Amino acid sequence: MTKLAPVLSAHWDEKDSFTIAAYKRHGGYTASAKALAMDPDAVIQLVKDSGLRGRGGAGFPTGMKWGFIPQGDNKDHYLVVNADESEPGTCKDTPLLMANPHVLIEGCIIAAHAIRAKHAFIYIRGEVTHVVRRMNQAIEDAYAAGYLGNGVELVLHVGAGAYICGEETALLDSLEGFRGQPRLRPPFPAIAGLYARPTVVNNVESIASVPAIVANGAEWYQSMGTEKSKGTTLYSLSGHVVNPGQFEAPLGITLREILELSGGMRKGHKLKFWTPGGSSTPLFTDEHLDVPLDYEGVAGAGSMLGTKALQIFDETTCVVRAVLRWTEFYKHESCGKCTPCREGTWWLVQILRDLEDGKGSEADLAKLLDLCDNIMGRSFCALGDGATSPITSSIKYFRDEYIAHVTNGACPFDPIASTLFEGADA
């Protein structure tokens, strides 16, 4: 039985956890002091050795990404932290930054040192005003304490509400003041990123994991997790569960274990389907309760670890309705640059809406799947791919439920039954 292993979230329960004083009380800013005394290449090697992989979804080895930055090129280098957390279901960076903004700042100091960057940027989702305020205060405190401003400048940039800006090159365009749309690659950001300079773009959790690795060593980090997925990570549990929230555990824990640790499903209900890593990762069902939630385990079962956003839905939920909601999101957020995503999401919503309303036909399912096939892998960036995942996976597991909408001429579910306030009056 895997246990929770709070590292990032170790002190979140303390009332002042977000202050610089609390952070220092628990050894904060000692790792950066240690790293700054090291050769930058040694820091990169340390992170490589730790096995840390990107926590933004793709799972690319963080140390290797840092190693791609050309050295001695006499160009400015930049570190950019992607805090544009916008995927439906994904909610790890926001609580992390609320509870402990300084761990990200310290991570930035170490990472900037490693890649020889003098400037770091945090691109944060614009809607999370409370986090922006807290982050700004933390940056101010870190400047006042001298952790920032002595070799590394850190800028918090607030986005304006576009999901696409979580795509790293769209993020860079947005950061430069342009409309956020993904850039053609190559050149990759490591060669020509922000202002056409070598740039590392990392997720909040990836950078926030670095101070602990520097403090405790690569071996310590290696000791947690599975063969190819090392360390601990935040699993964000939401939906029809008794205790939603952040559960930090070594990679490889299963949903069954997390549910046991957290108090399980909503009383009297059973698991129907869930996302392992946010709405753009193919759905799982109760067959997958024992899939190890690491990069390889989830991929082996036909989905993606993604952002470890475990959205849990019980048997009261209409999967067609849930998928329609997600698809509406992707239609709204498609940047419009490429045809498959722009036109495809527009069209998918219309078909799904008809199906959910009971106005569809069985032929619509074939059409949906074929459209998804024409979008998946044909789009400019992963947004289009992600938009098809809930559709194709839900049809794979719940085809009968789609058909039931057709034969019923309406949705067979009572939407009230799936709300969390259902039964509150009783």
Next chain:
Amino acid sequence: MTPDTDVIVEQITLVIDGFEVTVPKGTLVIRAAEKLGIQIPRFCDHPLLDPVGACRQCLVDIEINGRAFPKPQASCTIPVEPGMIVKTQLTSPVADKAQKGVMELLLANHPLDCPVCDKGGECPLQNQAMSNGNPEMRLDGVKRTFEKPVAISSSVLLDRERCVLCARCTRFSDQIASDPFITLNERGALQQVGIYEEDPFKSYFSGNTVQICPVGALTGTSYRFRARPFDLVSTPSACEHCASGCDLRTDVRRGKTLRRLAGDDAEVNEEWNCDKGRWAFKYVTATDRLTVPQIRDESGELVTASWPEAISAAAAGLSRGAAVLVGGRATYEDAYGYSKFARVALGTNDIDFRSRISSDEEREFLAARVVNNSTTYRDIDKADHVLLVGFEPEEESPIVFLRINKQFKKRALKVTSIGSKESIAVEKLSANFICVQPGQEAAAVATQELTNKSVILVGERAAESAGLLSATAALADRTGAKLAWIPRRAGERGALAAGAIGNLLPGGRPVSDAAARVDIASLWNVDSLPSEIGRNADQIIADVNSGQISALLVGGVDPLDGPSPAGTIAALEKAFVVSLEIANSEVTKYADVILPVAAITEKSGSFLNWEGRAREFETAVDSLNRSDLRILSMIADELGHSISLGTVANAAKEIATIGNWDGASVATPSVSMASAHSVSGDQAVLTSWRRLLDLGTLQKGEENLAGTARRTVAVISPKRAAALGVVDGDLLRISNGNGWVMLAALVENIHDDAVWAPRNSAGSQLLANLGVAHNSVVTVVKA
């Protein structure tokens, strides 16, 4: 596309659909396929724009050395690599399905209004939907709709629901024209091309976006709903508006020109042209076109005459001793006709094509340095430094601007401009601007450092500053830099080669050289040619007014273009004037015999562009009008001195036999610069140039085009503005002894001694209003 430099590029061999093809390194897969004749469908791709990979229509399967890409790749974004195996829609079912899928998605929101769309019949979307699309559309839902059309300028209309968002237009405006006045707004299916608030798409090159739009989203206001493409008869043409020499296509429906498109000439205009070349052609069909000959009777009234009557009246008048003024818009063949007519029929070298401010220094410069000059666009491509002297490329030869801009964008080509007012082009090219008092340019030229890879581009306005052309030639001699003279009008370089100027016979032969005269006399079958160097245009006018010349043969001249419109008009009133014109003008008002001639679309011929490159064109519109050449031949016959040039083809054949002069050339002038004007108080030295879009006679009636002209303003420096207490928008009065203009002020980077105004724009016709345009002291006060 031909490479811009002579560097030898590594060749790469790959396999596409089973066929080997070898292409230069850096070639995109989509273009390597074209080389094999394999057409991969595409929308956003354009060979002259940076790849964007947005439309996803060109997806193909690619494998490199046995490793296949997991998903189809956009062939417009991937450069070829050795060992690459590409499977297009022809051999890969996956690529074929991907393309059909994208096509279906493109059509999902596209209206089925092809029957009323301008693009219908010549539409890449229509064509490729047929060649690479599914026969049936499966979308039975609701299409996106927009209010239509939106005028993004007076010339360009946007139907947003037709747009496939390929971004060709926005990329063109940004990458090629450096006029990023349109951009994509909003997101998802609501993404759309837009302008900034109330700022329209005022680019001199906006028409290219209409031409490269792969659907009917952008249409030209003037052409909208005028024709179906299959009703048009297309003729390859050359542009008559400036000396850039654009290749064009003229589309005619039932004898009426409806539109002109940029032709494809990699050496000259690539695939672009300017809005004037595209949209200014109505003057040909203007209501004041002349159709029949007219003779002024004893009472002074113009009366219709028969051709024989008119020709004999013209001959009688000209036989009293005439000079020839031919405007810079004549074709090479017509100019040759005037040149030969002057010498053979009139027995004089008194001929000048320069119906503008000119000088004898310029005439010598043209004979010594221009008539056989071989500098080309390609030299700009290869230049290490381009020096602009008295020349505003964007206003005066727009394709030269695009060419310089291309190299600036590509490799930060160094550009220096010597003038008195910083222009928009100087800003766009990040040029080093050397600001001098108007008239003092020569001093700045003399101190330039160039190499033998540099190119000096000197404009026709250089003749307005004494010593400037001499200094420019000296700079070229000192540094080995290439030198080119770029006039505004399309016919000037041809007229120079044809000898329509007092000091040169055809082929650059100096009038002063006896051997040269013998050369041409034998070609023309005459005993001898006049040996005295002819009078220049100014002298001709002066000598008419002093009674030494009694008749004028005038073709395509506007008195308002010359240095002294009043003097020219006096001369026209005084002399017996034979006017060859397409429409009523300031000249026909005073003419004694008016002979209507064919407009450019009504005849064949050629121009020599600034490079000296022949730009041939065919008759696009049938008409009864005759070319100048034909009419000159008739008058010459009547005078008993045949010039034997009945047809354009005859003239072209005769020109081809001439060849360039290989004898001693004319000496380069060495005129000194005049001393600077001393100005004080309200005095300023006037400077100006003509805007691309202004009151030019060939733009008559083009209201949509005129709507995109730049604002008419008077420009003064911040220092002068402060002294006058003037801010942007305040009215300024510029005056001299001849008159005044009143214009809104614009405070910009201009020499403190100078004031700038457009030379021939609404409210600012400097030669008519002030009698001067450059290098002359005027008074500037707050109105």
